[in-house]
Amino acid sequence: MQWSFDKKFTVVLTLALATVILLGFIQYLSVRRFAADSKWVSQTHDVLRELVSLRNRLNRADASAQRYAITRDPVDLATYQRARSLIQDSLQKLATLTSDNTSQQQRVLNLQAPTRRSMDALQQEVGLPGDGTSGAAQLQTLENSVRDANTATRAIITQLETEELELLEKRNADTEHSNRFLNLLLIGGTLTAFLLLGTAGQIIRVNMQRRMKLEEASRQGEERFRLMVEGVQDYAIIMLDRLGHIESWNTGAQRIKGYEASEILGKHFSCFYTGEDVSSGKPQQFLDAATLGHAEQEGWRVRADGSRFFASVVITARLDSSGNLVGFSKVTRDITERMKAQQALRQEIAEKTEMQQKVVESEESLRRLSVTLLRTQDEERQRIGREVHDSLGQYLAVLKMKLDGLAASPADAYSDGAIELKQCSDLLTQCITEVRTISYLLYPPLLEEMGLKSAVPWYLDGFSQRSGITTTFDVPTQFDRLERDVELTLFRILQEALTNVHRHSGSPTAAVRLVRTSSEIVLEVIDHGTGISAEVLEQSGPGWVRSLGVGLRGMNERLRQLGGNLDIESSEQGTTVRATIPGAPGMSGSKHKGGEGAELRF
DSSP states (O other): OOOHHHHHHHHHHHHHHHHHHHHHHHHHHHOOOOOOOHHHHHHHHHHHHHHHHOOOOOOOOHHHHHHHHHHHHHHHHHHHHHHHHHHHHHHHHHHHHHHTTTHHHHHHHHHHHHHHHHHHHHEEEHHOTTSOOHHHHHHHHHHHHHHHHHHHHHHHHHHHHHHHHHHHHHHHHHHHHHHHHHHHHHHHHHHHHHHHHHHHHHHHHHHHHHHHHHHHHHHHHHHHHHHHHHGGGGGEEEEEEESSEEEEEEEEHHHHHOOOHHHHHTTTTTGGGOOHHOOOOOOHHHHHHHHTEEEEEEEEEEEETTTTTEEEEEEEEEOOTTSSSSEEEEEEEEEEHHHHHHHHHHHHHHHHHHHHHHHHHHHHHHHHHHHHHHHHHHHHHHHHHIIIIIIHHHHHHHHHHHHHHHHHHOOOOTTTHHHHHHHHHHHHHHHHHHHHHHHHHHHHHHHHHTOOOHHHHHHHHHHHHHHOEEEEEEEOOOOOOOOOOHHHHHHHHHHHHHHIIIIIOOSSEEEEEEEEOSSEEEEEEEEEESOOHHHHHHHHHHHGGTSSSOOOOOOOOHHHHTEEEEEEEETTEEEEEEEEEEEEOOOOOOGOOOOOOOOOOO
16 A cells, blocks of 8 residues: 555654653653662661661760769760760661661661660669769679670661661662663663654655655746747847848837837837947947857846846847848847846845954954953962962861870870861861862962973872873973963863863773974873764864863863864774974973962971
């Protein structure tokens, strides 16, 4: 059965829309399931955190109660009372969090009795008189009771943690399965929808080609018919004698020039010219040129009513059998509209040329603005880096010194306070390291002080630690300092290129080469990742102005203001980003020194 175009298109389009709708509905269900699985995973993590908190609070209550029984220090009593109240909060939260799991709920209930026994024994221990009248046997009995109760409590907590970890593993697996199913569904559904839409497009294209052929054949037939019927009327066909007097007059001549045959026969054809042309002798010059066989001319002509029109005129000499001139045949066509169209086209071309010039000027203004923004961004990075380093870094350094001083004071090194001071000092050390790293990445002082050759290895070490990507650096031994702007530009390009390697390439390695010749300096960043598709590179356009994101455009503008250029070569084996700057002369060290404050190490 042969289906019509409308039926084919309707069927295919309906299938495509139905596929898209079904895909959207299934995706909605999958997203809901994925959200539910994620919620259960989050709840499991909450239970595990609360179990850790309960164990820590039991230990804190036990330790503070024992210290208070010995030292009678009110601080220890307050610590014990606070831990006691928090223990009850942990039990209530655990009861709420495990309400969906019957076995876990029962274990939480089983925690109540040993926890209560431990708290009662601790309360009795805290309540012992501090004058030494209570016996050591009584204190030992209470401590044994606390130890037994805590042992039972820890065993139940361990069981709870074990089951929650099993639940976490299962829920993580469910979440991963849901996510994988959703991705496969999206890919399969999308490909199916595109295939159906492509089929619909192909049907439309074939039908349009068929219609265009039919329309073209029809147009050609109509054009031939029109030329046969109206062609003669579009031309003024006139016969002239040897001197240029009119001998014959057709319908086209009457329509174009406005004369009846009786009015014009016998007159000289110069009556069609303007007064200026007649005075200059153009009609006779035209005839003289035609005596050689053929002459063409375009110009203004005059109708019977005095109106003007722009004409294309062809005059051909008529010869007898002996080759003698007997007259002329003259064909005139009104091309006023064509002339006006040409003038309008020339005007349009001039306007477009002017507009293109304005666009070029606008693009140049945008490039200058881009350069200014990049320079302002570098200056702002430098200012923020210095402020973070010199203000926040100083405060953190002073705070660490004070904590280290407190930790070094005479005290029990294994007490809770000393341990917490040590932990605070370690965390502060990490904070100082992060602040220093952030300030250096914003504007590395090593680049300002030692130059690009020293700053690159430092940055690569930090990049490898943060990303897990192995890097290498190849630079000649004799590599002098460069101009400050050149060094900063190449360093920023290196940062952006390695960021793209980390985010997009999936490459486990990255190689950096820095080469300087007598005429140029070249920085190359090479990875062995998935590469960039040729379509994306082609769509980016000249100067990477249509590239996704601002990274490539920013790199290109930085190089452009220095007269350099950016090249990217990519394949399935990896990508090479090459930045080239011509000349790049070295500078004296004085232009690279800081001058705005020495670096503070912390």
